[in-house]
Amino acid sequence: MDKLLRTFSWQDWRHHPWRSAAAVVAVMLGVALALAVQLINASALSEFAHAVSAVDGQPDLTLRARNGAIDDTWLERIVADAQVATANPVLEWPTALRAPDTGTPVAVRVVGVDALAVAAVSPALMPQVAPGSDRLDLFAADTVFANPAARRLLGNVREISVQAGLQWRMLRIAGSTPAPGPPVLVMDVAAAQQLSGQPGQLSRIDLRLVPGTDAAGLPTRLGLPPHWLAQRPGDGTERIGQLSRAYRVNLTVLALVALFTGAFLVFSVMALSVARRQQQFALLGVLGLSARERMHLILAESALLGGAGSLAGVALGTGLAALALRLLGGDLGGGYFDGVSPPLQWHTGYAVLFGTLGVVAALAGGWWPARAGRDLSPALALKGLGATVPTGTRRRWIAPVLLVAAALLTLAPAVQGIPLAAYVAIGLLLIGGIAVLPLGVGAVLDRIAPTLTRRAVPMLAIERARRQRDSAAVATSGIVASLALSVALTVMVASFRDSVTEWLDGVLPAQLYVRGSDTSVGEGNPLPPAFVAETMALPGIVRADALRATRVQLAAGLPPIVLLARPLALAGDGRPGQSLPLTGPQTPVPKAGPQGEAVVPVYVSETMADLHGVHPGQWLTALAGALA
Structure with missing residues (x-):
């Protein structure tokens, strides 16, 4: 019997390969998109966290201002505290250097550190003097130490031109630093203050505390100003993760939508397969195959379709993630991980999770056809009188209940900032709409039927469809799901684009914006006070704010x-x-x-x-x- 069952399923797939391939491809795309999104984001977050921990080190506590810079006069008081083991003052800001080959400005970050304290907090920022150079170059005002990314950009040049305010300053490369990530130039903190035109200012102070110190109560005990902020290691990664979470969740939901559509395609494929094989199922029933075994056979075929799609989806998703990381970066162009080009980091858990979801989606799609095969009457089916799917006339209440539940879920609050109830409402709305299909199909056919009473072939087709309304719903459910989701996504994206355009027109209504370069601590260089008045005097300027x-x-x-x-x-x-x-x-x-x-x-x-x-x-x- 087992050999007969395998031959029975294989012959159907062999004679109708494109029908099964459509379901496999649908599951494959859903699994591939979901897995690719998660792998891309996990790789980007991991690389970002690694770069931040290497450059910023792992201090027990970081003190910085909520806005702008902090006064370095507090450094002496902080270092003198008995519970502070090491304090590393840091001054960093984004600026530009001129590429040696083309002379065009290239973005770079300058980081000023205390060479005597940085090794205990941020070893990756420790300047390493080049062989043959003076060791006092660690504290020179015109020397910098380039990380590997900056060295690749500069080549073998020993002098570079760096923008400082509105001027360009020549600096000498005296060695290197092992800091990973985008181009970084490390120099003495006092020299950095002089170069940036910010004397007495710091970006942050990294602290190593004595074991057993209460880090949370330290700022209060030191009497720090209220506009200071105490951060723990990992806050930066958590902040970036929060920033990209909505982006990541929406992409994942779109991928699960593809899985949802794939379930309907599996449903349509298996329903058609059961309808075509009614007599074969009936023959198997006569030979001793029970109703439960017929149901398990159809579910097994659905699981095989889902398994094939999931395996192909895992492979395709891995390839898509690797390609996207190489071409678009870890944020898919969203700008959340600027300067980070992470390698692909494989996560078996994600592959198992989304592969399992693919199989579950296929089983969900094959559940109703499996019940139809279970409820099949062998005697009637051998005579060509078996029903394709259960009529379900006593469950018409399901559709309105789903629609009402979807409407109520739209009023539910978000869970940790994620509108989980809204996503469930979308699924219930789609399922409820499909559940209404038999009623809609019946209403349409009842209106068409009187006009075709004199034409035999159309009349027979209409009458059969009227008697088998659920069969018509089965045939159109996959099309309805795919088209509804496509239209909804198109409207959503268009609405979002229009909303952003209107918001930009309201918040940034000017045709031209002029700003100073970002070469100071936390802020761009302010424009001269008379600049706005002089701009108003230019011809063609109607208004300047x-x-x-x-x-x-x-x-x-x-x-x-x-x-x-x-x-x-x-x-x-x-x-x-x-x-x-x-x-x-x-x-x-x-x-x-x-x-x-x-x-x-x-x-x-x-x-x-x-x-x-x-x-x-x-x-x-x-x-x-x-x-x-």
Whole structure:
């Protein structure tokens, strides 16, 4: 009997290969897309974490300002604390150097460190003096040490031109540093302060603490200013992971949508296969194959389709991930891992997870046809009277229940920032819509039937479809699912593009923006005060407004916010400036703060309100340093 069953299934697949191939390809694409997205993101996050831990080291605690730089006069007080074993002052900023072959500016990061303390915190940033050079070059004002990426960019040159403010300064390469990642130039922190034009300023202070020290209570005990932020190792990686999470989740959901569509294709394929093989199933039943064994046979065929698609999907997804990492980087062009080109890092767990999901999707698609094969009556089927699928007339209530449940789930809150209920609602809405198909098909056929009573062939086709409405729904369910998801995704992407365009037109309405270069600590070089007035005098300029964008780190594990300072005009107040639409009533601004200090009103976006939980009337003392 086992040999007969294998021959029975093989003959059907052999005579209809394209039908089975469609289901295999659908499962393969779903598994491949889901696996590729996860491998790309995991590889990028791992490489980013490795680069950050190598360059920033693994300090027990990092002190930095929420915005801009910190005063290095605090360094002496911090080093003198009995619970601080080592303190490494760091000054870093993005700038540009001139490529030796073309002379074009190339992005590079300059990092100033204390050569006597950096080895204990960030060994990868330790400058290594080249053979034959003076050891005091570690502290020279005109020397830098290049990491491998910078050495590949510069070749064998010994002198380079680096942008410092609005000028170009010649610096001498005195050695190397093993820091991985994008191009980095390391120099003495005092020389970096002089080069950047930021005397007495630091980007951060990395601390090694005495074992047993309470890191959380150290900032309070030291009496640090309120605009300082204490960060632990891993906060930067967590922040990047939070920033890219929505991007990653949406891509994964789109891949699971492909699996969902694949389940319907498997469903259509197996339903058609069961319909074509009714008499063969009936013969097997007469020969002793029970109803449960017929059901298991169809489910086994579905599992084989899913297994073949999953294996091909794992291989294709791995290849897609490797290709995307090489061509697009670890963010697929999203800009979350700038400068990181990670190698592919294989994760067996992801392959097993999404491969299993592919098989489960195929089994779900084959469940209803398997029940049809189980409920088949051998005597009637041998006479050509067997039903293709169960009619399910007593379960018409399922469709409205699914649709109502989908509507209710749209009101559920997000779980840790991810709208899981909304994703489930989309699935229920699609399943409910497909469950309504028999009713819709029946209503259409009931209207068409009276017009074809005088034509025999169309009348027979219509009457059979009216009596077998579920069969018509089976034939169209895969098409409906694919087309519905395609239309929904097209509308979603178009709506998103239009929304972003309208948002950019509202937030950035100018045709041209002029800004200073990013060569200072945390901020671009400010434009001269008279620049705006001189710009207004140029021919063709109708209006020019000054704008300042400042990044402020409110929470260690969340992305920084952007504080925009510019002329504003609320709706109807008659003041010049860009209009500011408000989503709710404006809260009155008090004349003074809780301790009599000056009050500066700010308007927050809905995104900031969601991420940081702020509300109208709340005091944002963390912004005091940025507004000063």
